[in-house]
Amino acid sequence: NAGVTQTPKFQVLKTGQSMTLQCAQDMNHNSMYWYRQDPGMGLRLIYYSASEGTTDKGEVPNGYNVSRLNKREFSLRLESAAPSQTSVYFCASRGTGEDGEKLFFGSGTQLSVL
Amino acid sequence: QKEVEQDPGPLSVPEGAIVSLNCTYSNSAFQYFMWYRQYSRKGPELLMYTYSSGNKEDGRFTAQVDKSSKYISLFIRDSQPSDSATYLCAMEAGNQFYFGTGTSLTVIP
Numbered sequence: 119n120a121g122v123t124q125t126p127k128f129q130v131l132k133t134g135q136s137m138t139l140q141c142a143q144d145m146n147h148n149s150m151y152w153y154r155q156d157p158g159m160g161l162r163l164i165y166y167s168a169s170e171g172t173t174d175k176g177e178v179p180n181g182y183n184v185s186r187l188n189k190r191e192f193s194l195r196l197e198s199a200a201p202s203q204t205s206v207y208f209c210a211s212r213g214t215g216e217d218g219e220k221l222f223f224g225s226g227t228q229l230s231v232l
Numbered sequence: 233q234k235e236v237e238q239d240p241g242p243l244s245v246p247e248g249a250i251v252s253l254n255c256t257y258s259n260s261a262f263q264y265f266m267w268y269r270q271y272s273r274k275g276p277e278l279l280m281y282t283y284s285s286g287n288k289e290d291g292r293f294t295a296q297v298d299k300s301s302k303y304i305s306l307f308i309r310d311s312q313p314s315d316s317a318t319y320l321c322a323m324e325a326g327n328q329f330y331f332g333t334g335t336s337l338t339v340i341p
Contacts, residue, residue, distance in 0.1 A: 122275075149327060151329070153331075158240065158333060159333060160236075160238070160320065160331045160332055160333035160334055161276070161320065161331040162331075163328060163329070163330075166327070166328065168327050176328065208275055208276075210275075212327075219264045219266065219281050219283075219324060220266075220278045220281070221268075221276075221278065221322075221329060223275030223276050223277070224275055225274060225275050226273075226274070226275055
């Protein structure tokens with residue numbers, strides 16, 4: 119019962135480096151989300167994908183790009199990391215049917231940009 | 233003004249106490265109201281959700297929504313040390329979910 123799997127769990131980058139955060143879900147969900155969580159700011163939406171082949175900006179998209187590779191996978195890319203992107207990143211997928219209002223979260227990626 | 237406001241706490245109560253957690257919101261389009269629980273270094277997990285105004289009970293937990301006041305609450309009865317976590321309210325509109333900042337709760341044995 120994997121659910122939502124995120125990799126890596128921890129990452130340290132230098133300013134200007136790039137990296138991709140990977141997310142995959144095995145629940146056949148259509149909608150997927152990327153959030154960042156910062157102290158005192160709560161969860162803020164970076165990008166979401168309502169279905170395979172579509173992506174939309176959320177509240178804080180600047181400095182990020184996303185790819186919905188297929189129905190299972192939704193990746194988040196930082197092209198040129200900045201210290202302001204130090205955060206915990208969560209991927210989530212939205213349930214269907216009776217679980218339609220339920221977000222299933224991964225365990226998070228703790229990212230530090232020096 | 234944020235769409236969802238939540239007192240961050242922290243809140244510390246003795247075991248067995250009744251806990252009240254609250255959020256206010258500004259967007260009248262919100263129809264679904266949720267409470268997530270997040271343990272340290274884990275992803276949030278859905279605790280309860282309600283549709284529109286009213287109450288919903290699940291064991292020791294009761295969720296309450298007052299759309300006229302744009303105010304939602306979560307009550308925890310007979311609180312246990314295992315309830316120690318951060319509680320986030322969330323609301324949904326247009327396929328987006330909006331979260332409060334979370335309230336940190338510690339239940340002291």
